[in-house]
Every structure is written in structure tokens, then in C-alpha cells.
Amino acid sequence: xxxxxxxxxxxxxxxxxxxxxxxxxxxSFGCGILFVKQLNTxxxxxxxxxxxxxxxxxxxxxxxxxxxxxxLMNKLDKKHHLNx
Amino acid sequence: MTLQLWTWVLIGITFALYIGIAIWSRANSTxxxxxxxxxxxxxxxxxxxxxxxxxxxxxxxxxxxxxxxxYDGSVYLMGWTGGYVxxxxxxxxxxxxxxxxxxxxxxxxRYYSNIARTVAVICALIVxxxxxxxxxxxxxxxxxxxxxxxxxxxxxxxxxxxxxxAVLGGMKGITYTQVAQYCVLIFAFMVPALFISIQMTGxxxxxxxxxxxxxxxxxxxxxxxxxxxxxxxxxxxxGSKSTIDVFFITxxxxxxxxxxxxxxxxFFTVKKVSDARKSAGWALLFIAILYTTAPAIAxxxxxxxxxxxxxxxxxxxxxxxxNWEKTKLIKFTDKNNDGKVQYVANPEINELTxxxxxxxxxxxxxxxxxxxxxxxxxxxxxxxxxxxAAGLLLVISxxxxxxxxxxxxxxxxxEKGELVAARLSAxxxxxxxxxxxxxxxxxxxxxxxxxxxxxxxxxxxxxxLGIFHKKMNKEGAIAGMVIGMLTxxxxxxxxxxxxxxxxxxxxWWFGIxxxxxxxxxxxxxxxxxxxxxxxxxxxxxxxxELVENIRIPSNATKPQVH
Numbered sequence: 001x002x003x004x005x006x007x008x009x010x011x012x013x014x015x016x017x018x019x020x021x022x023x024x025x026x027x028s029f030g031c032g033i034l035f036v037k038q039l040n041t042x043x044x045x046x047x048x049x050x051x052x053x054x055x056x057x058x059x060x061x062x063x064x065x066x067x068x069x070x071x072l073m074n075k076l077d078k079k080h081h082l083n084x
Numbered sequence: 085m086t087l088q089l090w091t092w093v094l095i096g097i098t099f100a101l102y103i104g105i106a107i108w109s110r111a112n113s114t115x116x117x118x119x120x121x122x123x124x125x126x127x128x129x130x131x132x133x134x135x136x137x138x139x140x141x142x143x144x145x146x147x148x149x150x151x152x153x154x155y156d157g158s159v160y161l162m163g164w165t166g167g168y169v170x171x172x173x174x175x176x177x178x179x180x181x182x183x184x185x186x187x188x189x190x191x192x193x194r195y196y197s198n199i200a201r202t203v204a205v206i207c208a209l210i211v212x213x214x215x216x217x218x219x220x221x222x223x224x225x226x227x228x229x230x231x232x233x234x235x236x237x238x239x240x241x242x243x244x245x246x247x248x249x250a251v252l253g254g255m256k257g258i259t260y261t262q263v264a265q266y267c268v269l270i271f272a273f274m275v276p277a278l279f280i281s282i283q284m285t286g287x288x289x290x291x292x293x294x295x296x297x298x299x300x301x302x303x304x305x306x307x308x309x310x311x312x313x314x315x316x317x318x319x320x321x322x323g324s325k326s327t328i329d330v331f332f333i334t335x336x337x338x339x340x341x342x343x344x345x346x347x348x349x350x351f352f353t354v355k356k357v358s359d360a361r362k363s364a365g366w367a368l369l370f371i372a373i374l375y376t377t378a379p380a381i382a383x384x385x386x387x388x389x390x391x392x393x394x395x396x397x398x399x400x401x402x403x404x405x406x407n408w409e410k411t412k413l414i415k416f417t418d419k420n421n422d423g424k425v426q427y428v429a430n431p432e433i434n435e436l437t438x439x440x441x442x443x444x445x446x447x448x449x450x451x452x453x454x455x456x457x458x459x460x461x462x463x464x465x466x467x468x469x470x471x472x473a474a475g476l477l478l479v480i481s482x483x484x485x486x487x488x489x490x491x492x493x494x495x496x497x498x499e500k501g502e503l504v505a506a507r508l509s510a511x512x513x514x515x516x517x518x519x520x521x522x523x524x525x526x527x528x529x530x531x532x533x534x535x536x537x538x539x540x541x542x543x544x545x546x547x548x549l550g551i552f553h554k555k556m557n558k559e560g561a562i563a564g565m566v567i568g569m570l571t572x573x574x575x576x577x578x579x580x581x582x583x584x585x586x587x588x589x590x591x592w593w594f595g596i597x598x599x600x601x602x603x604x605x606x607x608x609x610x611x612x613x614x615x616x617x618x619x620x621x622x623x624x625x626x627x628x629e630l631v632e633n634i635r636i637p638s639n640a641t642k643p644q645v646h
Contacts, residue, residue: 021169063372
């Protein structure tokens with residue numbers, strides 16, 4: 001377990017976090033709140049798209065984000081021989 | 085079978101189940117009591133976390149809130165689920181690696197200071213007590229409507245059940261009862277939703293149903309928007325709150341969720357770091373099932389309510405109306421004496437007030453579903469309230485017995501003595517919670533927002549900085565927590581309780597409501613912590629090593645008995 005290995009591990013982890021949290025922010029605060037009016041002009045079946053993101057889409061994305069994170073981290077742990 | 089009989093049978097069976105589990109999973113050590121021995125599987129922990137998290141508010145009140153607020157209700161949906169992304173990515177794995185029993189444990193050790201620990205204990209106690217009072221009220225509400233017993237008797241029955249399994253089983257007992265309670269509550273929530281979705285749209289999946297057309301071929305949401313406009317309410321699918329306020333409230337609820345001690349502590353109960361991540365994934369999946377169904381129920385029940393009562397003769401209203409009138413949660417005053425119900429936005433003409441809390445409970449009756457479904461909802465509401473109450477009581481008792489007594493007042497206390505202390509403080513906590521359930525203070529509703537705001541303003545930045553900012557020291561963290569918390573308290577007291585000169589909506593800073601102010605206080609906490617830490621000495625080497633160590637998942641030790 002050398003220092004460089006740990007530093008690389010942590011750096012990759014932070015990169016994953018930055019990407020995943022950007023998506024997290026985009027679907028909830030972006031699509032569900034800041035751009036909700038613009039998106040509401042688009043319709044998805046009976047849903048206005050902005051409304052759908054705020055009450056459905058954001059939540060589905062959250063679940064997917066955590067599942068992706070679990071996969072990424074399990075792989076990363078293995079690669080750096082840090083799996084528990 | 086009558087409704088009352090069904091209710092007694094279903095509540096009887098579920099309560100017997102909870103007690104049975106409690107006896108089977110008694111706690112024998114402090115490790116059992118605080119973290120269920122640290123060997124819970126990720127799936128079981130996910131189920132337990134979901135039940136722990138989804139309270140009477142999620143089960144009983146949330147769909148009703150959305151039903152009345154439409155788009156504005158999205159703050160709860162996104163806020164209370166988005167927090168799990170933060171938990172899973174930023175907190176759970178590292179706190180599990182740290183591997184102690186409580187949140188104040190982490191704050192106290194990471195910031196090498198008993199002052200920090202004390203501040204954390206105080207925050208944990210305030211947050212948990214305000215929360216638990218609301219749960220007890222939920223228990224009383226269900227009992228009084230469905231079993232027609234006195235609200236107080238209902239609260240006492242609930243207290244005895246929680247007392248039994250929380251005191252006997254500690255975290256171990258709570259975990260396995262919560263697994264059972266999740267199953268009960270999700271079944272109880274979904275069954276009526278499926279029935280009503282089929283009834284109203286022909287689509288059995290409520291998440292799709294509320295975006296479909298009704299029996300008349302019109303999209304349900306378009307119809308509801310139309311009804312709202314006709315009666316003078318704001319359009320259902322667009323809100324009445326300002327964008328900045330929606331933004332800040334959502335952020336405060338997300339961050340507050342991630343900072344709630346009774347949720348965080350659940351991640352101490354699994355074996356290893358990767359299990360902590362997995363259980364966060366399971367937990368959000370199980371929570372999402374309810375949270376994506378709730379907005380559908382909100383639309384169904386709102387449409388049903390308006391169509392059933394608006395402009396109808398009072399004498400011809402269905403039976404559920406008078407049932408709920410008895411509980412005083414629906415009130416009708418015939419202002420213009422025409423014998424009809426005028427339900428409109430204008431408060432001067434409006435003749436009907438409906439308590440938001442009854443929408444989920446009354447929904448199956450409004451939709452004329454069979455008695456067993458209605459009884460099931462009662463059992464589900466109790467499961468939701470009891471599971472959360474138990475989780476909160478555990479945080480309270482471990483804060484007292486572990487963080488206060490073992491870590492500060494009497495470090496030489498024996499394992500056995502600490503277990504006795506933990507059980508005694510659980511008993512005291514139940515009694516206090518029960519007292520608040522029987523005499524609900526007016527400020528309960530106001531303080532739930534305070535609980536989230538406080539968690540956001542205090543714990544969240546301290547924990548995040550503790551993990552991601554190696555040079556963060558005790559001076560920075562304590563200053564941040566204290567200033568964040570005081571600012572939050574000041575804003576709440578000023579605008580919710582009219583202290584410090586009070587103020588109205590127009591006086592809100594930047595148009596941010598007290599519910600959303602937790603976000604501002606959190607940002608302030610971050611800023612203060614970072615600035616103070618820049619001008620004060622670095623934390624000792626050993627602490628910096630501790631931070632290095634919690635960042636990597638390997639060699640996670642089981643929680644130490646210390």
C-alpha cells in the first residue's frame with residue numbers, strides 16, 4: 001500500500017464524485033427547478049417535462065447515480081487492491 | 085368483516101410480529117445495542133434504513149402536502165431523496181470506515197475535542213426530540229380515527245410497543261423490526277395506490293397512471309389544472325413559490341437528510357465499507373418506490389376530492405365525509421346557506437377546510453376500496469411512525485449513555501453498566517416523547533423544519549470537512565458549527581416565533597423562507613470553518629493520519645468496544 005497508489009485512488013474517487021454530483025445537480029436543481037418553466041413547454045404523455053423531472057425523473061436518476069457509484073467504486077477498490 | 089374488526093386484526097398481527105422479533109433479537113452487549121453487532125447485511129440494512137427514514141410524515145402527510153401544493157410539493161420529493169446521493173457518495177463509506185458508534189463519536193475524535201463532541205450531542209438531541217414528537221402524534225392520529233380510541237390511549241399503546249423492542253433489543257431489535265415494518269408500510273402504501281390507479285386511469289402502475297388519461301379521455305393532470313383554475317387555486321403543475329425559495333428549501337432538505345444522526349448511524353451497522361455503499365443504494369431504491377408513488381396518489385386524491393365534494397349537496401355526501409368530520413380534520417361551514425359545499429381558493433367564500441394529514445388515510449375510503457385495504461393503511465401508518473420513533477430513540481439513548489456518560493462523565497463505566505444506562509435513557513426518552521405526543525406543543529410543525537435546518541447547518545459541513553479537508557482543525561469546525569447553528573436558530577426564531585422583532589414574508593433575506601434558510605446557514609458554516617482553520621494551527625499528525633485512513637476502504641475494523 002504505497003503512498004502514490006493511495007493518492008491516485010483518492011484522485012479518481014474525487015473525479016467520480018465530481019461527475020456524479022454534477023448530474024445530481026443538473027437533474028434536480030437544473031431540470032426540476034431552474035429550467036422547469038422552459039421544460040414545461042415540452043410534453044411527455046400527460047406530463048409536462050419540468051414537472052415530471054421534479055416529481056419523478058430526478059428520483060429515478062438519484063437511484064441510478066448511486067448504483068453507478070457502487071459499481072465504479074468496487075472496480076476502483078479492486079484496481080488499487082484496496083477492497084475490503 | 086367490519087372496518088374496525090379488520091383494523092384490530094391487522095394491527096394485532098403486525099404488533100405481535102414486532103414483539104416476536106424483539107424477543108428473538110435481544111441485545112447482549114453495547115455493540116449489539118448501538119450498532120446491532122456490526123454484522124447486518126446490506127439488503128437488510130437498506131430495508132431498515134428505508135423504514136427508519138420514512139416517518140409518519142412521509143407515509144401520512146407527504147402525499148397530502150403535494151396534493152394541496154402541486155408542483156411546490158416537489159421540494160419534499162427531491163429534497164428527501166436527493167439527500168441519499170450525498171449520503172452514499174460523501175458520508176456513508178467514510179463514516180463506516182471510521183467505525184465507531186455515533187455521530188458525536190466522529191465529531192469528537194476527528195476534532196480531538198470534547199467541546200466539539202458536546203456541541204454534536206446537543207445538536208443530535210434537539211434534532212431527534214423534535215422529530216420523535218411528530219411520530220407519536222402520528223400514532224395517536226391513526227388510533228383515534230380507525231380504532232375510535234382516545235388519541236392519548238393510542239399514544240400510550242404506541243409508547244409501550246416501542247419501549248418494548250427499543251429497550252430490549254437496542255439497534256439489533258430495531259433493525260429487524262424495521263425490516264418487517266418496511267414490508268408492512270410499503271405494501272400498505274402501494275395496494276390502495278394500485279387500486280385507485282386502475283380505477284381512475286386503467287393503468288396499474290401509479291407512476292405512469294397519473295400521466296395518463298382518465299375515463300373521459302382527458303389527461304388527468306390537464307383536468308386537475310383545469311379544476312384548480314376554475315376554483316381559483318394556482319395551477320397544479322406549476323408552483324406559487326419563488327424559484328429561489330424552492331431551490332433553497334430543496335437544498336436544505338437534501339443536506340439536512342444527509343446530516344440526520346438516526347440515518348447516518350444505520351451505516352455503522354454493516355460489516356464493511358463496500359456494504360455501506362450498497363446499503364445506501366438499497367435504501368434509496370426502497371424509498372424511491374414510495375416517493376415516486378406519492379405524487380401519483382396526490383393527483384388521484386386531489387381530483388377525487390374535488391369531484392366528490394365541490395358544489396355537491398352537503399346531505400348527499402358519502403359516508404367517509406362524516407367519519408372524518410368527527411375527527412375535526414374536515415370542517416364544513418355553510419356560509420351562504422345553500423346546502424352545497426363551496427370549495428374554492430378565496431377564503432371568504434370557501435366553506436370547506438381539509439387537513440392535509442388525512443389525504444392518504446382517507447384516500448381508500450374516498451375511492452370506495454374494500455375494508456381490508458383501509459385497515460391496511462392504518463397498519464402501514466403505524467409501522468412508519470413506530471419505525472422512525474424507534475430509530476430516533478436509539479440516537480437519544482446512545483447520545484446519553486455513550487457520548488455523555490461513557491465518553492465524558494464516567495469513562496471507567498463497565499460494559500454492563502453502560503448497557504443499563506443505555507436502556508434507562510431509552511426509557512426516559514420514550515416517556516418524554518410520549519408526553520409530547522399527548523400534549524403536542526404548537527411548535528412541532530415549525531420545529532421539524534428546524535430539525536432539518538439544524539442538521540444542515542451543524543453536522544453536514546463538520547462531517548464533510550472532516551473527511552475531505554485534511555487540514556480542518558477543531559477551531560474551524562467548532563466555530564463553523566456554533567455560528568451555523570446560531571444563525572439558523574436566530575432566523576427561525578425571528579420568522580417563525582416572532583422573536584427579535586419578528587417579520588413577515590416580505591422581510592425574508594433574499595426571499596428565502598425559514599425552511600430554506602438551512603442552506604444559507606450551511607454555506608456560512610463552511611465559510612467560517614475554512615477561514616478560521618486558515619489562521620489557526622493544523623490538526624495534530626495523528627488526526628491527519630486518521631483522515632488518510634478513513635479515505636481508503638480496506639481493513640475496516642469492526643466497531644471497537646472502548
